[in-house]
Amino acid sequence: MSAPRKIIIDTDPGQDDAFAILLALGSPEDLEVIGVTxxxxxxxxxxTTLNAQMVLELGGRPDIPVYSGCARPMVRALFTAEYVHGDSGLDGCDLPSPTAPLGTGHGVDFIIDSLMAAEPGTITICTLGPMTNLAMAMVKQPAIVPRIAEVVLMGGGFFEGGNTTPAAEFNIFVDPHAAHVVFTAGVKLTMVPIDCTYKALMTPAWLGELRALGTRTGVQGAGMAEFYQRFGNQKFGTDRYPLHDPCVIGYLLQPALFSGRHCHVAIDLVSPLTGGMTVVDWWNVTKNPPNCTVLRELDNDAFYALMLERLARLP
Incomplete structure (x- = not known):
């Protein structure tokens, strides 16, 4: 058997971020989380820093270090989403304060130091929020770029429009300049946009199965998901709401569950109407060289079966 794939999770928890972290923790034969920023x-x-610590402890891995990163986007003012996630970001659960200390140093430096110390091509970066930390790491130490195995991000949208403005998805909208740095860096890049994650629909039946696990992770996870689902109920008028960020980890675990296309993606930095949009050249009309694999479809039943099976391993 091959060694687990080494990953750094860069995150802004967020209930769906929490599920992504827990899915990775439940898959130690496939993924080794070397740190969280x-x-x-x-x-x-x-x-977000406190939430990352608490989720790791919920999943039984307080030994994985959390490094606090960037407190604001590269250029613009910070825009947050308490209207979706609640004031804590993890409303719906009751988690104790973390016992493990924060990692020493800044999250940007942890990314740089980890990549420079490892064999090239052995660490994958998973970005679940704005890409500020990774972009700042690339700017501070450009030598890390060819050493990254792959960047897999949850962010962007095209065919479905945006979820924060009519054109822009939240993670890219918050820091489009950071996304531009990453998308133009020449790194191997896989994007899981809302065009794909909107199809990762969490059902009431699945939530019931999660709670019925009876574990701390199952009960607290179900509470988080039920709170998060309320926003979806209001927005979509349905009881089936997507968990976005776990799709990044699901893709790493079972890429055959997903499909997409290698194409060129640019970030709109200037338009007052479409700023923060990921402009996906799906039909190759510009003839610009592809820089990103854009996922668009997933097998929803298999994805949620995988997630339940892996979450069931956790305490």
Whole structure:
């Protein structure tokens, strides 16, 4: 058997971020989480950092270090999403304060140091929020770029439009300049946009199965998901709401569950109407060289079966 794939999770928890982290923790034969970096996004940095620590302890892995990262986007002011995630970012659960200390140093430096110390092509970066930390790492130390195995991100949208403005998805909208740095860096890049994640529909039946696990992870996870689902109920008028960020980890675990196309993606930095949009050249009309694999479809039943099976392993 091959060794687990080494990943750094860059995150702004967020209930769906929490599920992504837990899915990775439940898959140790496939993924080795060498560290977690927090970034301001769904809620401010102090809270995303605390949330990342608490989720790791919920999953039984307080030994995985959390490094606090960037408190604001590269250029613009911070925009947050308490209207979706609640004031804590993890409303719906009751988690104790973390016992493990924060990692020493800044999240950007942890990304740089980890990549420079490892064999090239052995660490994958999973970004679940705004891409500020990774972009700042690339700017501070460009030598890391060819050493990254792959960047897999949840962010962007095209065919479905946006979820924060009519054109822009939240993670890219919050820091489009960071996304531009990453998308133009020449790194191997896989994007899981809302065109794909909107099809990752969490059902009431699945939530019932999760709670019925009876574990701490199952009960607290179900509470988080039920709170998160309320926003979806209001927005879509349905009881089936997507969990976005776990799709990044699901793709790493079972890429055959997903399909997409290698194409050129650019970030709109200037338009007052479409700023933060990921402009996906799906039909290759510009003839610009592809820079990203854009996922668009997934097998929803198999994805949620995988997630339940892996979450059931956790305490």
């Amino acid at each position: 927090s970034v301001a996004g769904n809620v401010p940095l102090a809270r």
